[in-house]
Amino acid sequence: MALSRRAFLACLGAGAGAALGGLFRSAGGLRREPPLLRPPGALDEPDFLAACTRCGQCVEVCPFDTLKLAGPGQGVAAGTPFFNPEEVPCELCEGYDDLKCITICPTGALQPVKQRADIRIGTAVVNEETCFAFNGVSCRSCWHKCPFTDRGAITFDDLLRPVISEEACVGCGICTLACPTEPTSIPVRPRSWPDVLRRGDASTES
Amino acid sequence: MARGPRRFHRWKWLRRSTAVLFLVLLVLGARDDFHWFRGSTTGTRLFEVIPLSDPLAALEITLSSRTLHWTMLTGAAILVGACLLLGPVFCGWVCPLGLLLDVNDGIRRRLRRLFAPRKAGKKAERGPRVPRATRYGILGLVLGFSLVAGVPAFQIISPINLVSWSAVFFAAQSPSAVASSTESHDSTAETLTVVSPTDESQASGVAQPAEAPPLRRAWNRVVLGAQAIRHAAGPLLWLLLALIVLEYFLPRLWCRALCPLGALYSTLGRFALLRVRINPQQRGKARCEHCAYDCPMGIEVMRDYTLAGKPAIDDLECTRCGECIDTCPRGVLQLGFRDKFPPAEGCPTCGADAAGTQASSASVGDKPHNPLHVIQSPPAETPREPHAP
Numbered sequence: 197m198a199l200s201r202r203a204f205l206a207c208l209g210a211g212a213g214a215a216l217g218g219l220f221r222s223a224g225g226l227r228r229e230p231p232l233l234r235p236p237g238a239l240d241e242p243d244f245l246a247a248c249t250r251c252g253q254c255v256e257v258c259p260f261d262t263l264k265l266a267g268p269g270q271g272v273a274a275g276t277p278f279f280n281p282e283e284v285p286c287e288l289c290e291g292y293d294d295l296k297c298i299t300i301c302p303t304g305a306l307q308p309v310k311q312r313a314d315i316r317i318g319t320a321v322v323n324e325e326t327c328f329a330f331n332g333v334s335c336r337s338c339w340h341k342c343p344f345t346d347r348g349a350i351t352f353d354d355l356l357r358p359v360i361s362e363e364a365c366v367g368c369g370i371c372t373l374a375c376p377t378e379p380t381s382i383p384v385r386p387r388s389w390p391d392v393l394r395r396g397d398a399s400t401e402s
Numbered sequence: 403m404a405r406g407p408r409r410f411h412r413w414k415w416l417r418r419s420t421a422v423l424f425l426v427l428l429v430l431g432a433r434d435d436f437h438w439f440r441g442s443t444t445g446t447r448l449f450e451v452i453p454l455s456d457p458l459a460a461l462e463i464t465l466s467s468r469t470l471h472w473t474m475l476t477g478a479a480i481l482v483g484a485c486l487l488l489g490p491v492f493c494g495w496v497c498p499l500g501l502l503l504d505v506n507d508g509i510r511r512r513l514r515r516l517f518a519p520r521k522a523g524k525k526a527e528r529g530p531r532v533p534r535a536t537r538y539g540i541l542g543l544v545l546g547f548s549l550v551a552g553v554p555a556f557q558i559i560s561p562i563n564l565v566s567w568s569a570v571f572f573a574a575q576s577p578s579a580v581a582s583s584t585e586s587h588d589s590t591a592e593t594l595t596v597v598s599p600t601d602e603s604q605a606s607g608v609a610q611p612a613e614a615p616p617l618r619r620a621w622n623r624v625v626l627g628a629q630a631i632r633h634a635a636g637p638l639l640w641l642l643l644a645l646i647v648l649e650y651f652l653p654r655l656w657c658r659a660l661c662p663l664g665a666l667y668s669t670l671g672r673f674a675l676l677r678v679r680i681n682p683q684q685r686g687k688a689r690c691e692h693c694a695y696d697c698p699m700g701i702e703v704m705r706d707y708t709l710a711g712k713p714a715i716d717d718l719e720c721t722r723c724g725e726c727i728d729t730c731p732r733g734v735l736q737l738g739f740r741d742k743f744p745p746a747e748g749c750p751t752c753g754a755d756a757a758g759t760q761a762s763s764a765s766v767g768d769k770p771h772n773p774l775h776v777i778q779s780p781p782a783e784t785p786r787e788p789h790a791p
Binding site for chain 1: 434437440441442444456460466469474536540550572
């Protein structure tokens with residue numbers, strides 16, 4: 197009798213939860229702007245938000261203290277790992293056998309990658325208004341630090357201005373930190389939420 | 403004060419110790435030189451091998467991602483197995499929020515005794531009851547939401563997570579790291595300068611001049627940690643504080659009426675073997691009701707179990723916290739997998755055979771001999787004054 201009341205309430209709650217969840221989803225509750233930079237191997241943002249248990253083990257194992265845990269102040273992203281390359285970029289576990297965060301993740305939120313060059317955290321974007329090389333000052337800081345120059349992640353055009361290859365850039369943000377301008381002239385654009393990003397592009401171009 | 407002598411509450415301190423130990427291990431596990439206890443309450447990894455997963459988190463993630471994540475499910479299976487055997491012991495013995503609210507409720511009871519001395523009996527400390535079935539509704543709500551919205555609803559708003567994240571992660575993160583990557587760079591600089599104006603290493607988060615006295619430095623660290631937590635937790639922190647205040651008027655509101663994790667553990671632990679057992683000699687006899695006044699989950703131990711002649715407390719909500727055992731002045735209750743009460747003695751007054759069979763078969767209205775005969779002194783100590791019925 198008491199159990200049936202509990203079961204009834206649970207079913208009632210499930211129905212109400214499903215309805216609320218539908219409302220939440222259709223109202224775009226999963227969107228978060230600006231999007232966060234996720235660890236290597238992360239699923240696309242909506243799938244990542246669904247699969248991450250918010251346990252923070254990736255944050256703890258990160259050997260470079262790159263990853264931080266988002267707080268409940270970040271809405272649906274609460275408890276998920278992210279990083280800010282202007283403080284600590286993702287060093288791609290340089291000097292280690294594996295990518296620590298991917299290895300420890302208890303769910304499929306962080307998927308294994310075959311090699312480091314396959315990682316797609318995002319793409320670096322040069323802000324042409326503040327970049328030294330675009331403004332007549334010779335600077336190759338980003339190229340110097342980039343771990344994928346051999347694959348042509350950063351090359352230079354005729355006027356020695358940096359050009360990012362979308363195919364080769366993994367979005368680690370090492371160039372972001374290396375950039376001498378304040379704030380950085382080469383931020384990383386996260387991979388997910390493409391339409392949100394396109395809007396971001398438009399605002400930087402105008 | 404109409405209370406017996408102050409006795410050492412063994413189970414209370416045991417269970418508080420395990421909860422503190424768990425939290426301390428989690429905090430230590432975040433350090434690189436102690437990597438045997440990674441993670442937080444939703445998922446932990448012991449010795450870098452054994453996964454443990456909060457069953458509710460695992461259920462939510464499975465529903466929201468619609469995928470089976472085997473490591474997580476293994477971890478959940480371990481804890482579900484433990485719960486099938488031990489019951490919802492997580493609530494009383496491990497949960498960091500449970501620890502916080504337990505201490506909070508202890509303070510409430512003390513204040514009650516201090517400021518309302520006339521009504522200061524145990525009965526008055528109990529406070530109003532809250533409906534306990536609502537948390538099953540919330541459990542359903544959380545699961546339905548997770549399935550449709552595609553996001554583990556409870557994990558995002560859980561105050562349990564908030565407490566463990568704050569202790570393990572936020573207190574150590576610099577406020578700027580906690581905020582999003584794009585905002586709040588200037589506000590970081592501000593906060594850090596407020597704490598220690600002479601600081602130069604703002605990015606490190608350890609903002610303290612080298613020559614400051616150790617006490618001052620420790621204080622700075624605490625202030626920084628608190629700021630980081632406030633920054634990270636956002637509005638959820640105020641909700642948690644509101645809950646803590648609210649529990650002074652509705653005792654154990656969260657654990658009794660709201661927590662979906664407790665509801666899941668209670669459901670799983672329905673047939674658990676570990677139980678609070680009732681001395682066969684004392685079944686079916688009315689006593690002081692201290693057990694009911696002190697029960698964190700509001701179980702009527704006296705009325706529904708001892709007096710009803712049941713061998714053990716089989717209430718779904720019983721978290722095996724041992725509070726009733728601690729408070730019982732007559733040693734009626736025991737926590738265990740089976741009865742280990744001393745063998746029954748004959749009734750000292752009328753000589754009736756007070757073996758378990760007779761006592762347990764006795765119903766309230768039809769007593770084999772006057773139950774007042776069997777008010778035995780507990781083995782170690784006698785209550786100084788008998789309690790008014």
